[in-house]
Amino acid sequence: MHVLKTEKYQIYYDPTLIRQINVAHFSQQFWQENNAIIGSAQGRGTTWFVQLDKLQGALRHYHRGGLFAKLVHDHYLFLNWQNTRSLQEFTLLTHLINQGVHVPRPIAAIATKRIFCYQADLITEKIKDAQDLVTILKKETINKNIYRAIGVEIKKMHNAQVNHSDLNIHNILIDKHLKIWIIDFDKCAIQSSRHYQQKNLQRLKRSFLKESAKVGILWNEIDWQHLLNGYQQAEQ
Structure with missing residues (x-):
């Protein structure tokens, strides 16, 4: 820099x-x-x-x-x-x-x-050939391995001690190689405590529920469990 x-x-x-x-x-x-x-x-x-x-x-x-x-x-x-x-x-x-x-x-x-x-x-x-989860899930479902990969990426962020204060499905991208990206870190910060981690996940789940009700994204509770499985496996 x-x-x-x-x-x-x-x-x-x-x-x-x-x-x-x-x-x-x-x-x-x-x-x-x-x-x-x-x-x-x-x-x-x-x-x-x-x-x-x-x-x-x-x-x-x-x-x-x-x-x-x-x-x-x-x-x-x-x-x-x-x-x-x-x-x-x-x-x-x-x-x-x-x-x-x-x-x-x-x-x-x-x-x-x-x-x-x-x-x-x-x-x-600019992440090349990538779309956010809302755009993708309006058109099609995604498989459990991708949800697990999302969970892994979030856990990597948490392992880096970063609190993403606005973690939602507009801020998670998937590119054409099925690589997961997290964006928009305005007002986010490094924090040594872990109290924010569950809050980040809860905010993300609310985002899935909100967009499901608002625009009918192709998502359900089992998809959330796959995401959590990836997150928890990355802890081990």
């Missing part, structure tokens, strides 16, 4: 994934002017998929959620650089990769100071 520092901003980046980096790289306009936007996805904001030299990236601007977002939609209280959300997520993804967890590689992150607040952006690797 390399770092660029000024009084107004800090940029973390991986020079093996992006050769040059500056503030402009974190704007949609830069990639549009270079004809490098290859797609987008809607969430709390727009994620722009961009073409880099060696790989494809996903550019995300950090937006607030909830009622407070109506007043201050993309500004956060500045305490210090290490506590900014983009730099924290970059660091956490690096830690997870070093622990062997399948997560997107962090390419570059910026935090820009605005007097007492800051704004943040992150570029991560």
